[in-house]
Amino acid sequence: MNLIRKGIFYYAICCVWLLSVPQVSHAQLSEMESLKALVRDIGERLQEALKRIDQLEKEKAANRDSVAAAPVVPTQAEPQPVQATGPAPKGILNSFNPAISVNGLFGGGYSSRPRTTRRLTGLDFQNGFNFQEAEFQFTADVDPYWKANFILAVNRAGNAELEEGYVTSEQLPYDLLPRDTSLKLGKFFAGFGKHNLLHAHQFPFIDPPLVNQAAFGDEGLKEPGVGLSYLLPTSWFSEITFQGLAGENDRLFRASEDAKPRGAYLGHWKNFFDVSESTTLEIGNSYVGGRSSYAGHRLSQAVGVDLTIKWRPLRRSTETGLIWQNAYIFFQQEQNRDPASRGGGLYSSLQYQFAHRWWLQGRYDLLGVPKLDDGRKHRWTTLVALVPSEFSAVRLQHSYTVQDRGGPVNQVLLQLNFTIGSHPAHQY
Amino acid sequence: MRRIFHLLLCLIIPSAPLAAAEPISVVTTTADIAAIVKAVGGDRVAVDSIAKGYQDPHFVEAKPSYVRIVNRARMLFNVGLELEVGWLPLLIQGSRNPSLVVIDLSPGISVLEKPSGPISRAQGDVHPLGNPHYWLDPRNGVIMARRVAQELKAVAPGETATFEQNLKSFENDLSARRKRWEEQMAPLRGTEIVTYHKEWEYLMRWLGLSIIGYVEDKPGIPPSPRHLEQLVQTMQQRKVKALIASSYTNPNAPKSIAEKTGTKLLVLPTSVGGEETIRSYSELFDAIVGKLVNALK
Numbered sequence: 059m060n061l062i063r064k065g066i067f068y069y070a071i072c073c074v075w076l077l078s079v080p081q082v083s084h085a086q087l088s089e090m091e092s093l094k095a096l097v098r099d100i101g102e103r104l105q106e107a108l109k110r111i112d113q114l115e116k117e118k119a120a121n122r123d124s125v126a127a128a129p130v131v132p133t134q135a136e137p138q139p140v141q142a143t144g145p146a147p148k149g150i151l152n153s154f155n156p157a158i159s160v161n162g163l164f165g166g167g168y169s170s171r172p173r174t175t176r177r178l179t180g181l182d183f184q185n186g187f188n189f190q191e192a193e194f195q196f197t198a199d200v201d202p203y204w205k206a207n208f209i210l211a212v213n214r215a216g217n218a219e220l221e222e223g224y225v226t227s228e229q230l231p232y233d234l235l236p237r238d239t240s241l242k243l244g245k246f247f248a249g250f251g252k253h254n255l256l257h258a259h260q261f262p263f264i265d266p267p268l269v270n271q272a273a274f275g276d277e278g279l280k281e282p283g284v285g286l287s288y289l290l291p292t293s294w295f296s297e298i299t300f301q302g303l304a305g306e307n308d309r310l311f312r313a314s315e316d317a318k319p320r321g322a323y324l325g326h327w328k329n330f331f332d333v334s335e336s337t338t339l340e341i342g343n344s345y346v347g348g349r350s351s352y353a354g355h356r357l358s359q360a361v362g363v364d365l366t367i368k369w370r371p372l373r374r375s376t377e378t379g380l381i382w383q384n385a386y387i388f389f390q391q392e393q394n395r396d397p398a399s400r401g402g403g404l405y406s407s408l409q410y411q412f413a414h415r416w417w418l419q420g421r422y423d424l425l426g427v428p429k430l431d432d433g434r435k436h437r438w439t440t441l442v443a444l445v446p447s448e449f450s451a452v453r454l455q456h457s458y459t460v461q462d463r464g465g466p467v468n469q470v471l472l473q474l475n476f477t478i479g480s481h482p483a484h485q486y
Numbered sequence: 487m488r489r490i491f492h493l494l495l496c497l498i499i500p501s502a503p504l505a506a507a508e509p510i511s512v513v514t515t516t517a518d519i520a521a522i523v524k525a526v527g528g529d530r531v532a533v534d535s536i537a538k539g540y541q542d543p544h545f546v547e548a549k550p551s552y553v554r555i556v557n558r559a560r561m562l563f564n565v566g567l568e569l570e571v572g573w574l575p576l577l578i579q580g581s582r583n584p585s586l587v588v589i590d591l592s593p594g595i596s597v598l599e600k601p602s603g604p605i606s607r608a609q610g611d612v613h614p615l616g617n618p619h620y621w622l623d624p625r626n627g628v629i630m631a632r633r634v635a636q637e638l639k640a641v642a643p644g645e646t647a648t649f650e651q652n653l654k655s656f657e658n659d660l661s662a663r664r665k666r667w668e669e670q671m672a673p674l675r676g677t678e679i680v681t682y683h684k685e686w687e688y689l690m691r692w693l694g695l696s697i698i699g700y701v702e703d704k705p706g707i708p709p710s711p712r713h714l715e716q717l718v719q720t721m722q723q724r725k726v727k728a729l730i731a732s733s734y735t736n737p738n739a740p741k742s743i744a745e746k747t748g749t750k751l752l753v754l755p756t757s758v759g760g761e762e763t764i765r766s767y768s769e770l771f772d773a774i775v776g777k778l779v780n781a782l783k
Contacts, residue, residue, distance in 0.1 A: 330550040
């Protein structure tokens with residue numbers, strides 16, 4: 059603004075100087091008169107312009123005073139006008155790439171009965187150190203309607219398997235998907251209970267609960283299928299899920315990989331309550347059933363109930379917390395024998411965070427309620443975890459198992475669990 | 487037949503104004519944004535905040551009950567700059583609410599500490615888009631309020647006059663108070679302080695206090711003993727007057743440092759609701775400035 063003012067001022071000086079040079083002839087004098095009139099006109103216009111500049115400067119100063127920097131500490135740039143733009147742009151190519159992360163599970167252990175430990179834990183266990191698993195995860199929006207998620211697991215032998223690969227949607231063209239509903243398509247961990255939804259790096263303990271393993275096998279219940287979940291119009295969180303599955307699980311449905319899957323269906327009802335600001339209660343009910351590929355194609359099924367209480371004070375949310383989780387599963391596996399293998403089991407686990415980086419945990423497993431063909435198993439597990447950050451944890455676990463058939467088993471497991479890359483946040 | 491028609495008319499006519507008077511359902515990620523939305527929206531909005539003012543906004547759990555709140559909301563305002571990256575995407579996706587209008591309030595803010603070189607998690611919980619604690623400068627509060635007003639007007643154009651009037655009152659009130667806060671703090675300009683976490687940059691730049699060190703040597707990572715030893719030495723040499731921590735910080739390490747160095751430990755609220763008496767955006771700065779003046783004078 060000052061620059062403009064100076065320009066106008068010097069221009070006016072030049073005009074006045076030029077016109078004030080002494081003149082000699084009459085013709086020149088009359089011309090001089092008209093030029094003087096012109097200068098007067100310019101002068102008036104100049105005064106008006108200067109007044110306008112003063113006014114604008116005052117307005118700007120008033121505006122700055124109402125919003126902008128403090129007079130004594132002008133350390134920050136003036137607030138910018140509101141722009142309807144998103145976060146700072148990255149490279150276009152990077153923006154469209156999937157978020158990629160890798161979870162590594164490296165461990166070691168000792169068992170008094172290594173073969174039994176392999177059977178009990180579902181881990182590819184051997185005494186000594188071993189690489190447990192690596193999970194590669196890719197997530198991205200496909201378009202405004204679909205979000206894709208792929209998880210590739212590589213085991214100790216280097217064999218890769220597509221653990222999950224699915225898309226989800228909350229909105230489809232032509233409003234094909236009703237409000238409050240979400241759709242899931244692909245291969246995924248079926249929505250049975252709490253534990254079955256977890257990948258190995260998310261397990262609260264190094265190994266899965268005995269009952270999950272007995273009901274669905276070492277890999278859990280993961281199936282190609284389609285699922286719909288719906289938020290019920292209640293004053294608390296209540297969600298009902300239906301999934302149509304291929305029926306490939308070898309414990310419940312299929313004799314071998316060559317056997318034709320005959321389809322299965324799953325229902326899950328989850329209710330969640332805020333008991334207080336710090337405490338929540340979650341209750342879930344699950345059912346899965348489908349025709350077995352064994353002769354007779356009879357119904358194989360499992361039913362479960364889970365209850366979880368979490369406590370985490372908001373003022374110290376990174377310092378302390380408690381999770382008490384309980385689940386019971388009854389299953390009926392129609393296999394190539396009569397009567398079918400029926401049984402059930404439960405677990406109850408407690409996870410206590412007693413400092414920013416430390417967790418102490420315990421779990422009790424009971425398999426054989428009602429009794430299975432090979433009787434009952436009881437397992438007591440304790441775990442201590444050092445968690446340097448949310449991206450790594452070192453966990454030491456001891457388990458003691460007593461079984462009706464076979465002697466007791468003592469096992470100690472050590473695990474380093476780490477994540478690199480852009481890993482999506484875990485569900486509550 | 488006519489009676490039935492009149493009866494229906496009586497039922498329909500009173501319901502129209504009631505429907506029109508229904509406030510806009512808004513959910514915000516933090517209590518500060520909720521306070522600003524309430525100030526601008528007045529009784530034309532019904533606001534819920536996910537994070538409480540006494541809670542660390544980096545580490546909010548994505549409870550299903552929050553999913554329910556987002557499911558019922560029409561608008562969602564968030565801080566952005568990846569402050570809520572650990573929990574907000576889960577709430578939005580779980581809400582199954584495709585008509586939700588999501589507004590990131592960070593555009594328009596002069597963001598501090600944008601990384602200029604490569605970053606990695608070896609540096610701790612660094613924010614790749616810059617320091618997200620920008621609401622701790624009232625000048626940014628005005629920018630946020632203007633954006634809130636702009637978005638509310640877009641959703642409810644019939645209420646434009648109300649929102650503009652409320653915005654003007656908010657700006658005038660904040661401007662008057664800001665002058666007072668700056669006058670109160672003017673004698674303390676240049677005072678050297680140490681803070682626990684990198685969340686006070688906007689506040690201190692506004693007030694002219696100089697942060698010479700942090701208890702956390704890497705953001706979000708508990709400090710190492712060697713770093714604490716060096717920090718104590720520095721604080722003793724430079725006679726640092728105050729160590730500032732937020733109300734949700736574990737007080738053990740700051741207390742220990744304050745005792746060793748003879749420095750005053752000052753626990754400040756970072757958000758509206760951080761203390762029971764702080765119910766509005768301007769009351770947040772009333773409390774912060776009051777405590778700073780008392781501690782540093």
